[in-house]
């Protein structure tokens with residue numbers, strides 16, 4: 582068993598505690614055995630088996646989360662329509678670079694909310710391809726004509742291609758969600774409002790109604806306590822998500838104070854996806870117009886959601902917009918628009934996101950006993966939260982103690 586010691590570090594452990602100025606992190610066999618002040622660090626039993634790395638006064642953080650990605654989509658590097666022009670097998674190879682970029686940006690866990698299945702998750706977990714740990718939804722539910730329905734006016738049906746799943750009755754919802762749960766998905770995704778990118782509806786409109794959301798929640802809960810994430814932008818959809826008992830509201834731009842306090846009471850999470858803005862060259866004019874309108878509201882409404890005390894986790898919609906690897910830019914948005922302190926934004930991207938993903942027992946903070954998902958970032962992110970968005974500042978990324986990215990050229 583090899584021990585790795587990271588020393589000469591500033592430690593931000595993800596709990597929200599004050600940073601530790603002269604800190605040490607000890608990793609044994611992929612797990613953290615010590616995180617704290619250098620003065621309190623244990624002496625290694627066998628110094629010959631220790632790899633000691635001086636991180637040069639830079640900052641150690643927990644591996645970050647992106648709780649809302651779409652690895653199957655290209656971001657600004659292409660158009661979703663191009664996905665229709667290649668065989669399905671080709672699309673798996675496109676994932677390789679997206680996975681690598683994401684983990685190289687300091688994100689060691691992602692929740693993919695439509696577009697990749699459990700095979701991709703397991704291929705990464707088994708080391709066939711490098712990337713962040715995945716939790717996958719595979720498909721997204723909506724009703725006919727809703728956000729998951731990608732019949733386009735030409736008559737072409739892109740629903741299956743993007744990962745949409747259409748249900749109009751409670752019985753259909755129960756049957757289809759059971760099939761997904763049988764497949765082994767980690768989370769269920771439903772659109773309870775219309776969407777920005779969907780061809781035939783609007784974010785203001787109701788998507789999957791409350792009784793459909795509630796049926797999905799019940800079936801998923803009965804299947805080992807799986808959780809439901811609800812895409813909900815406009816008010817009608819947010820109401821259905823909250824009152825249907827979804828675990829998280831994705832976007833949540835039109836939240837009212839009444840619904841905010843209901844979310845707090847129910848312990849529901851908000852994933853506000855603040856950095857996404859559609860680019861005119863890769864989206865339809867209708868979608869760009871919707872995006873511009875709704876993102877202005879997103880930036881206006883997040884501060885009240887933070888102030889209300891809703892649990893806010895970090896997600897970006899990476900792949901749809903923005904690009905893969907853009908995740909940590911969301912932390913700067915939570916500070917700028919949401920009124921969070923830089924420390925609060927880091928906790929949102931680590932501990933709170935781990936809680937949302939139901940993995941807080943092993944991830945999200947740097948504490949003895951947890952998996953060694955560790956990121957070394959240049960300088961002090963509390964002094965400049967936007968520095969996290971620059972990949973050049975992500976000096977080292979470890980996933981379960983193994984090196985995933987090493988821009989700092991540390992001798993590991």
Ligand SMILES: [Zn+2]
Nearest residue numbers: 649694898901
């Ligand atoms: Zn999304």
